[in-house]
Amino acid sequence: MDYIQDRKAFGKPIGSFQNSRFVMAALRTRLDAAQTLVDHCVLNHLDGVLSAELAAEVKLLTSELEGEVADQCVQLHGGNGYMQDYEICRLYADARISRIYAGTSEIMKEIIGRGLGLDDRNHRS
Numbered sequence: 001m002d003y004i005q006d007r008k009a010f011g012k013p014i015g016s017f018q019n020s021r022f023v024m025a026a027l028r029t030r031l032d033a034a035q036t037l038v039d040h041c042v043l044n045h046l047d048g049v050l051s052a053e054l055a056a057e058v059k060l061l062t063s064e065l066e067g068e069v070a071d072q073c074v075q076l077h078g079g080n081g082y083m084q085d086y087e088i089c090r091l092y093a094d095a096r097i098s099r100i101y102a103g104t105s106e107i108m109k110e111i112i113g114r115g116l117g118l119d120d121r122n123h124r125s
């Protein structure tokens with residue numbers, strides 16, 4: 001937000017371009033939706049009823065979203081987003097591990113899929 005309000009292109013802050021507004025609006029919407037699910041999972045966890053499947057869903061959703069948010073924000077930074085002088089560069093690099101550690105996205109999908117009854121272990125002879 002700070003960067004797109006400060007940085008000017010063609011005499012205007014880049015945050016004033018419709019594309020920038022749309023990107024930020026779409027990210028804001030998805031972050032708010034994700035936060036709602038996180039809050040729901042925290043309440044479930046405190047009540048001792050959080051299922052492995054729902055925990056896997058929220059880990060999958062938020063870690064994938066983190067990567068997409070970082071990627072879109074690098075894009076809004078233009079070439080500066082690639083430079084280590086800018087915090088977004090580090091945030092982009094750091095976001096990549098979230099889809100790997102504490103269980104990869106593929107393993108989260110396995111847990112969710114098995115919860116749906118789609119377990120290939122049931123079909124082995």
Ligand SMILES: Cc1cc2nc3c(=O)[nH]c(=O)nc-3n(C[C@H](O)[C@H](O)[C@H](O)COP(=O)(O)OP(=O)(O)OC[C@H]3O[C@@H](n4cnc5c(N)ncnc54)[C@H](O)[C@@H]3O)c2cc1C
Nearest residue numbers: 096097098099100101102103104105106107108109110111
């Ligand atoms: C910075 C960092 C911190 C970490 N901290 C911890 C920690 O505190 N505690 C801890 O226990 N571990 C920790 N880890 C380990 C981390 O949890 C593992 O790296 C992660 O679970 C992936 O396992 P792996 O690296 O062995 O990858 P692999 O299991 O070799 O997976 C490689 C690829 O194969 C895919 N894959 C594997 N199995 C399947 C399957 N059945 N179906 C489909 N695709 C599959 C994976 O999704 C991945 O894309 C950490 C790792 C890092 C990098």
